[in-house]
Structure formats: C-alpha cells, structure tokens
Amino acid sequence: MANKDELKKRLTEVQFHVTQNNGTEPPFQNEYWNEYKDGIYVDIVSGKPLFSSKDKFDAGCGWPSFSKPLHEEEMIEKEDTSHYMIRTEIRSRTADSHLGHVFNxxxxxxxxxxxxxxxxxxxxxxxxLEEEGYGEYLKLFHKK
Structure with missing residues (x-):
C-alpha cells in the first residue's frame, strides 16, 4: 500500500483527511450523497470494490448510505467513542482507510x-466498469 507521503500527493486534502485521519466531510456537501446512477463504489485508496448502487438508499443524512457491502470481508468494524458517542466505525481491510460508520x-x-x-x-x-477493470460487476446491473 502507498505510504502517507504518496497518498498526500495522490489524494485531495479532504480525501486524505477522511481516509487517513478518521475525518468526516460535511453532510449534503459531498460528491456522492445524491448520486443514483448504476455503478459501484470503490475504496479511493486501494481501488477495492466496496458497495453497489443497487444497495444505496437516501437515508436523509447527507452522506451516501448503503444497506450492505459488496464484500463483507473488506469491512473492518471498530468501536468509535469519539464525539461523545458510541458508534461502529467501518474501515477498509486492504488499505485501512476510514470509510464511515454503520448503524442499525x-x-x-x-x-x-x-x-x-x-x-x-x-x-x-x-x-x-469494464474499462476500469471491474467488468465482473456488470452482472449486478443486468435485468432479470
């Protein structure tokens, strides 16, 4: 995996802050909170597939929300007691990127x-998907 200096060059300031410093971007002022085209979401650091648009829904919170990941094994859950709350943080297994949180x-x-x-x-x-090397995920979007 890339080291912190390489990531600082490759990622935007917000991407670096969120993924490497457990940051949070503002609600309703981020790229994908209201994106509903067909496709998949991958880890910005590792490129590992994380979520499908088929499992995305509007939770009214201002951040992209999904009912399930594409691959459970790529999700690491950690207890997060910051901000005077007890939450479950989600990190990517491959890149150890902070992704967000999961709620019930x-x-x-x-x-x-x-x-x-x-x-x-x-x-x-x-x-x-095909040209970016994720062709195997096209099957998610075929009509049944």
Whole structure:
C-alpha cells in the first residue's frame, strides 16, 4: 500500500483527511450523497470494490448510505467513542482507510445503514466498469 507521503500527493486534502485521519466531510456537501446512477463504489485508496448502487438508499443524512457491502470481508468494524458517542466505525481491510460508520437504522433486507464519506469512495459508473477493470460487476446491473 502507498505510504502517507504518496497518498498526500495522490489524494485531495479532504480525501486524505477522511481516509487517513478518521475525518468526516460535511453532510449534503459531498460528491456522492445524491448520486443514483448504476455503478459501484470503490475504496479511493486501494481501488477495492466496496458497495453497489443497487444497495444505496437516501437515508436523509447527507452522506451516501448503503444497506450492505459488496464484500463483507473488506469491512473492518471498530468501536468509535469519539464525539461523545458510541458508534461502529467501518474501515477498509486492504488499505485501512476510514470509510464511515454503520448503524442499525437502515432498510430491509439488512436493517443496516452503512453511512460512508464520499471522500473515501470513487464511483465507477456501469458504463465504465469494464474499462476500469471491474467488468465482473456488470452482472449486478443486468435485468432479470
């Protein structure tokens, strides 16, 4: 994985702050809170697939929210007691990026809300999955 100096060059200031310093971007003022095109969301640091737009929903919180990850094994849960709250932080296993938090107030089928920072994610639209090396995820968007 890239070291901190390399990441500072590659990521924007907000992306670095969120992923490397456990930061949070402002609600309703981030890139993907209201993005609903078909595609997948990958870790901005490692490129590992994290979420599908098929599992995204509007939780009214101002951050992208998902009912489940694409791959549970890429999610690390940690207790977060910052800001006078007890929450469950979500980090990516491969890059150890801070992604956001998971809450028990989501929709069916899981009842979970993975509330993520846009700055920790990169959206790959369905039309670009093949060319960006994520062609195996096209099957998520085929009509049944």
């Amino acid at each position: 107030d989501g929709q069916a089928p899981t009842g979970l809300r993975y509330c993520m920072n846009s700055a920790a994610l990169k959206f790959i639209p369905k039309e670009k």
